Structure formats: C-alpha cells, structure tokens
Amino acid sequence: MTKIKAHITGTVWRIEVRVGDEVKAGDAVAILESMKMEMPVEADDGGIVDEILVEVSQSVTEGQVLMVLR
Template sequence: MARVIKAHITGNVWKIEVKVGDRVEEGTVVAILESMKMEMPVEAEDEGTVKAILVEEGKPVKEGEAIVELD
C-alpha cells in the first residue's frame, strides 16, 4: 500500500535527499524545505521504499502537500 510523506510547513523545496528506489527508515530525512530563511528537514514517519518524488527542488510547496510516495 502506497503512503506519502507530506510537507509540514509551506515553503520552497531546497533539496531532495532521496531518490526512487531508496529504502528509508522512520526518521530518515527525505527533503529539506526552506521557509523564512530557515532550513526545515522533512523526515519519513515510517519505513518503506521511495516509489516517487512528487516535487522538484526550487519549487514551492504548501503545508500538507505530498512530497514523496513510499511503497
């Protein structure tokens, strides 16, 4: 069953830290968002394999928007 990791703040995607096929554990940083000149890591809340990257570096995201899909 696919699960998604969501942005916890509104900001810009500064860096994607994973790629499709990577295995992640709970707490793995999957992306870093920039908001108000601060870098905010987005961590996996569960373990799984990265199925899809749903955002691009440098693009804005809204709070609650899906960033990464896990298998």
Template sequence: MKQVQASMAGTVWKVLVAVGDQVEIGQDVIILESMKMEIPVQAEAAGQVKTIKVEEGSYVGDGEVMIELE
C-alpha cells in the first residue's frame, strides 16, 4: 500500500481529494498550515485514494500517514 505522509507537523487546512479519486505523482492532495504558511503535500506515487485518515482542522505530526493509496 502506498501512503501520503505529512512533510512536517501542522494543521490540515484543506483536503483536496476524496476516497475513490485517482491521483498522479506530484499532485497536491492536502494543504497543511504551519507557522501561518500553507504547505502543499503531494502524492509521491500514483494510485486510487483508499483511505483519508485526517480531517480538515486536525493536527498531524511529522511523518504521520494522512492518505492511503492502492
């Protein structure tokens, strides 16, 4: 299973995909907010979104799995 992990600790500002969506390598899938900056998180692999493990407004730690792809 492929995963999208948080590149840094922060708050999930926006989830840009839904379960069932097809994503490509390099596609923005989540926007994190950290230190008043918006940081896009990109998919490092192509696949279909199987699970979204975070919600907008939730806090994530560095390296935390946010999305699972199949």
C-alpha cells in the first residue's frame, strides 16, 4: 500500500480521483490551497485508489495522509 501525503499545510480545494481509479506516478490526485495558491498533490507511485481520507474544504497539515493506493 502506498500512502499519499500532503506536502504542505492547507485546505483541500479539489479531489481529482475516486475510489477505484487507477493512477500513475506523477498524476495529480488532489489540489490543496495554501496562501491563495493552488498546489497539486501528485502520486509518487502508481496504483488503484483504495481509500480517500479527506474531503473538499477540509484543513490538512503537512505530512497528513490524504489517500491510500493499493
């Protein structure tokens, strides 16, 4: 299992994938907003989205797990 973590503290602005979607390394899976800037969160590895642990408008901290891939 691969965990996708927030690389900055911010707010989940958009989630680009759904459970069951296949992603490749480098695909943007979510967009975080921090200091009025949109920052994409990219998958480090490929896999299938198994869990999405956050919701749009939720505040997240740097290092928080956003999604789990299998």
